[in-house]
Amino acid sequence: MDSKTEGKDEQVLSYVINDDADTLPMDNLDPTGVVVKPKWRGTAQDKKDMEVLGRHQVLRRNFRFLSMLGFGSTLICTWEILLSYIGFVSTNGGTAMLFWGYLVVLVGVWCTYASLSEMASMAPTAGGQYHWVSEFAPPRHQKFLSYMVGWICMTGWQAGLLSVGFLVGTIIQGLIVLNDATYTFERWHGTLLVWAVTSFCVIFNTYLAKRLPAIEGVVLTIHVMGLFAIIVPLWVLSPRATSKDALLTFTNAGGWPTTGLSAMIGLLTPMGSLLGFDCCVHMAEEVEDSGRTLPRSIMWSVYLNGTMGFIMAITMCYCLGDVTEVLKTETGYPFIQVFYNATQSYAATNVMVTIIIITITACCVSEVATCSRQLWSFARDKGVPFSDWLAFVSPTMHIPLRAIIVSLCVTCFVSLINIVSTSALNAIVSLGVVALLSSYYITIACLIWRRLYGDALPVRRWSLGKHGLAINIASLIFMTPILFFAFWPTATPVEPSSMNWAVVMFFGVIIWSLVYYSIWGKHSYIGPVRVVKRDL
Helix, strand or coil, X not given: CEEECCCCCCCEEEEXXXXXXXXXXXXXXXXXXCCCCHHHCCCHHHHHHHHHHCCCCCCCCCECHHHHHHHHHXXXXXXXXXXXXXXXXXXXXXXXXXXXXXXXXHHHHHHHHHHHHHHHHHCCCCCCHHHHHHHHCCHHHHHHHHHHHHHHHHHHHHHHHHHHHHHHHHHHHHHHXXXXXXXXXXXXXXXXXXXXXXXXXXXXHHCCHHHHHHHHHHHHHHHHHHHHHHHXXXXXXXXXXXXXXXXXXXXXXXXXXXXXXXXXXXXHHHHHHCCCHHHHHHHHHHECCHHHHHHHHHHHHHHHHXXXXXXXXXXXXXXXXXXXXXXXXXXXXXXXXXXXXXXXXXXXXXXXXXXXXXXXXXXXXXXXXXXXXXXHHHHHCCCCCCHHHHCCCCCCCCCCHHHHHHHHHHHHHHCCHHHHCHHHHHHHHHHHHHHHHHHHHHHHHHHHHHHHHCXXXXXXXXXXXXXXXXXXXXXXXXXXXXXXXXXXXXXCCCCCCCCCCHHHHHHHHHHHHHHHHHHHHHHHCCCHHHCCCCXX
C-alpha cells in the first residue's frame, strides 16, 4: 500500500490499493495505518457501532445475510458431525437417545444461541463472549472474568479447528481402509492429513479471502443437497428398524451402572453436532449491517441445521442396521459401514463419504476464519503473549494474517500428539466442547446479572423482549448437566487409554491463564469496556 501526504496540516491521506485510489478522512484510519475502502466499510449503522465499541474498521465487510447463513451452517455442519459421532451415542443411549436427546438439545441450544444473538445485536464485535462479559459482568469483576472468558473461548476454537482437521483426515483414512484391505491405519498418516487439510484451508483464508463469501454460498448448496443425496439411498436400501426399537429402546453398552447415566453421556453426541453457532459473531467486523445481520444469521443457521440434523437423526434411528456390526467396522467410522451395508457398492459408498469429506473440509475453512478472528481480537486487547505482533492486519489483504498462520501452527503442532496417543487427541476434541460451553455459560450468567442488578441493557435491533430473562435462565439450566457430563469417559472400566483427559487439559488452560494474568495480563490486558462509548 502506497501513501502520500501533501502539506503539513493536510487532513486527507491518499491511498492506493490494488491500483485504485481512495481519498479518506483521517478519522476513518486505524492507528496502524490500515485503511478500508468506503464500499467495504459497511452501513452508517456499522460505522456508529464501531465508534460506540471504540474500534477502527480494518477488515472488509464483504459478508451479507446469505453468505453468513452459509458460513454458520457449513461450519457447524450438524448432520455430517452427527454421522461422524454416531458411534458414541450408539454406545451410550442408543438410537432412542439420539432421537429424544436431539430434541431436548435442540430446544436448549435455541435458548443459548438466542441469548447470544441478542448480545451480538448489542455489541457486534469479533471479540464476542469476552467483550460481552467485559460490559455485562459486575464492575469489580469485569476485567478478570473477561480475560478468563477470552482464554477459554480462544482455547475452544483452536481445539475445534484441530478436531475438524482430525475428523477429515481420519475419515479419508477410513475410506482408504474400506477400499484397500491391505492398508494399515497408521496414526502418523492421520497427522499428515490434518496438516494437509488445514494448510489447504489456510490458503482459502488468505489468497482467496475476498472470495470466501461466494464460496460459502456454494458450499451451503452442497450442504443442503448432500443431505438428500445420502438419506434417500439409506431409506430405500437399508434394513428398517421397528419404531419400538428405533425410538423407545435405550441401550447401555458403555458398562455404566444405569441406562439413565449412559444416556446422559450419550447426550453429548447431539450437543456436539449443534455447538459453535457463535462462529458468526467472531466475523462481526466483516459483516454488513452487522447488528441486524448477525442475530438473524445465527438463528436461521440454528433453524436450518437443526432441521437437517433432525432428519439425519431419524434416518440413523431407522437405518443404522446391526449396531454391533457397525461398531466393529475396520474403517473407524460406523457411518461408512452403514453406507456400504445399505448400498453394497464401493462406488456408491465412496461418493456418499466424499460428500461428507467436502462439507467437513468446508467447515474447516470456516473454522480457520473464526478461530483466527477470535485470536486476533483478543490480541488487539492485549490478552495473549506477543499481542502487538498477533494483532497485525495485512494492509492489502485486510485479514489477520499472523493470527491465521499461528492457528495453522498450533493445529500442526498439537496434532503430533495423535502419533503418541489417540486418547489424548480425543481429549482435545472434548476440550473444545467444554471450553465453548463454558464461555457461553459465563457470558449468559453475566447477562442475567446485568438484567437483574445492573444498568439497562444497551440498545439492540434484535431483542428477546420480555421473555429474555426466562430464556437466559433456561439456557443455563440446560447447559449445567451438559457441562458436567462432558468430562466423563464413554465407557467403563476406565483406564488411562480410555480416560477423558479433557478435565486435565481444561484446568491446565485455566491455571496457565491465571499465571499469565497474575504476572503480565493484569498489567497489559485492556478490558473492552474501557474503550466502549455507550453515550454516543
